[in-house]
Amino acid sequence: xxxxxxxxxxxxxxRHGSTTAAGRALNTDxxxxxRRITRLEQRIGQxxxxxxPSGYRLTAYGxxxxxxxxxxxxxxxxxxxxxxxxxxxxxxxIRLTCPEPIVSRITGSGLLERLSARHPGLxxxxxxxxxxxxxxxxxxxxxxxxxxxxxxxxxxxxIADSLWAVYGGREYLARHGSPxxxxxxxxxxxxGFDASMAKHRATQWLxxxxxxxxxxxxxxxxxxxxxxxxxxxxxxxLPKALGDAEPDLVxxxxxxxxxxxxxxxxxxxQLRRTPRVQAFFAFMASEMDTLRPILTx
Numbered sequence: 001x002x003x004x005x006x007x008x009x010x011x012x013x014x015r016h017g018s019t020t021a022a023g024r025a026l027n028t029d030x031x032x033x034x035r036r037i038t039r040l041e042q043r044i045g046q047x048x049x050x051x052x053p054s055g056y057r058l059t060a061y062g063x064x065x066x067x068x069x070x071x072x073x074x075x076x077x078x079x080x081x082x083x084x085x086x087x088x089x090x091x092x093x094i095r096l097t098c099p100e101p102i103v104s105r106i107t108g109s110g111l112l113e114r115l116s117a118r119h120p121g122l123x124x125x126x127x128x129x130x131x132x133x134x135x136x137x138x139x140x141x142x143x144x145x146x147x148x149x150x151x152x153x154x155x156x157x158x159i160a161d162s163l164w165a166v167y168g169g170r171e172y173l174a175r176h177g178s179p180x181x182x183x184x185x186x187x188x189x190x191x192g193f194d195a196s197m198a199k200h201r202a203t204q205w206l207x208x209x210x211x212x213x214x215x216x217x218x219x220x221x222x223x224x225x226x227x228x229x230x231x232x233x234x235x236x237x238l239p240k241a242l243g244d245a246e247p248d249l250v251x252x253x254x255x256x257x258x259x260x261x262x263x264x265x266x267x268x269x270q271l272r273r274t275p276r277v278q279a280f281f282a283f284m285a286s287e288m289d290t291l292r293p294i295l296t297x
Contacts, residue, residue: 004076007069009036010048014066018055091121094280097140100128100223101242105294111287119279130197130221135268141277143266144295146239147201156266157285160292164202165254167243169232178252179235185210185253189234191225194218202237205258241297263295 012022012033019033026033041048048062058066098106103126106112112124133139136153143154146162166185168178179185185206190213193203197220206213216234219225222242229236230248237259243249265284271277284291 004072006036006040006043007072009033010040010062011066011069011073013037013049013056014058014062014069017057090119090275090279092276093123093125094142094276095125095127095140096142096144097127097129097133097135098144099130100221101226102144102295103128105241109290109294111290111294114287115280115283118283122276122279130200130223135266135271141267141271142280144263145266146263146295147261153268154266155269155272156264157281159263159265159288160296162261162263162296163240163255164237164259165240165243165251165256166235167229167238167246167249168235168252169229170248170250172229172232172234173250173252175232178250182209182253185235186213189214189216191215191217191219191228191234191236193225194220196220201259201261205256206237208258239297241295244297 009022009026009032012025013019016022016025019030019037023030023033037049044065046061047059048065049056050059115122115124127133127140132145132147133143135141135143143156144159166179168188172189176188179188190206190210192206192213192215193200197203217228219228222239225236226238226242226246226249228234229238229243230246235252237256238249240251240255243251265281267277267281272281
């Protein structure tokens with residue numbers, strides 16, 4: 001029936017007694033105030049103000065409408081305060097945990113620049129780890145994580161599938177040959193994960209398919225395994241996103257179905273309700289076409 005801007009000019013005239021003073025209060029000119037009042041009266045169908053030698057006064061109907069208009073103003077101010085408060089909360093840091101190799105892919109993709117353009121007050125701080133950091137204890141705010149999620153306190157969404165395969169360096173394979181089937185893996189040297197990653201699915205898979213495989217090196221990270229395989233020390237299980245991107249590596253088996261897991265974007269239920277994490281999730285959801293190949297290669 002009418003809009004808030006017209007009502008705002010009516011309230012200013014009621015408070016200040018003239019269109020000139022109302023214009024100063026609203027940082028506009030007298031003619032704009034008069035035009036807004038006239039439009040409001042036309043939409044309502046009754047005069048709201050009348051001119052007197054000393055200025056403007058409300059008509060009887062204007063006086064009747066005034067307390068209701070003031071209530072609308074209070075609600076609009078309350079809404080404005082909520083919006084401004086949310087905007088202030090969008091200033092800060094999103095601590096994002098993900099495996100170290102993913103960081104360079106994200107920083108080189110333009111994602112962070114576009115996030116900054118949309119939300120200038122937000123900044124991403126990486127918590128790089130191949131281990132699952134504890135979001136519930138505040139070690140990070142958001143996780144890009146592949147694997148089984150058993151923590152019921154975490155919520156999020158699936159992004160893509162994480163595919164793994166077996167790789168070897170070209171020199172290693174030239175010297176020792178390439179395995180043709182799973183049964184051949186026990187005949188090769190292996191780079192595995194150290195005790196800190198004993199529960200990693202790649203560690204458990206190797207134990208299941210080649211329990212007597214000869215470990216010649218161990219690493220506490222996927223990136224460390226990549227470097228060891230590139231150094232032609234032995235074979236290693238790696239994400240396709242990393243292995244396929246290395247020209248010195250050859251994929252000899254796989255993808256391995258038993259190693260396939262889902263990439264997810266996760267956070268806690270409490271953090272998911274905060275404006276800054278809501279904004280981050282919404283932005284990443286709009287960038288799925290960019291994010292998927294970053295995680296999957």
